[in-house]
Amino acid sequence: MYEILCRSPERPFALSAHSDVPQGHHAGLVLHMRENRSHLSEPARQTFAVLGAMMMALSILPAMSGHWLVPAYCLMTMGALVFALEYNARSKPAGEVLEIAHGTIRHRDADGRATHMPCLFAKLDAQAPTPSSLRLILRSPKASVEIGRCLGLEERQALIPLIASALSQGRR
Incomplete structure (x- = not known):
């Protein structure tokens, strides 16, 4: 399960559920990912x-x-x-936060490990060794991080164009 939020350039550290950014400005992407776990009724x-x-x-x-x-x-x-x-x-469900804004990529996992890398040379590598598995890896010359480990296969597939678009906008 994931939630997409926009980050306003006027308020770089405030989250907003809708974009109040003028057209032509890149607001950035904030992606909250969490393991989908339903409780028994x-x-x-x-x-x-x-x-x-x-x-x-x-x-x-x-x-x-x-x-x-x-x-x-x-x-x-x-x-x-x-x-x-x-x-x-x-137990607490696994979760991650991915932020792509202002030419920077920030990733934080449930254990508190944080990764920062520039958008300029970063690329999204989608590895599918079998039809039922998919790994999403953000790579830059100095770092790489696997994202979406807590998501299901369909959710990871849905995130590929979204993250690729945010990376291309972040490079501008």
Whole structure:
């Protein structure tokens, strides 16, 4: 999931959701990217609980035959799934910020690492080793950074023309 914002040249450090820049001036691009993670709704949690109860009910027959590992395995599996869902819901989603404005590219990832490079010699390299994977790498003579790691394939494909256009405008 990503959000596109414009940066006004009159207010270089203030974000605005719409461009109030006169025509002919490049406002820049601010791109907030975040991992798309949806939480389970209450009906989905109830369905998950019903499936767990059915799994335990179906393990009764093997338990009556003396196979006690089947219900223990079912119980451990359901506990591991619940733990994984709760851990994922509480953890912070991965995110990145990419800014292309005033001839400079700034990239900041979720860990706080920041990369600065000039727009003049920067280029966007889209590597697709397989049809289901795509890596977007911004390269300049002194630095390179992979962007959009937290996005899905379709979102990365949609960003290629947007970033290429912002780079060409940033070189002017």
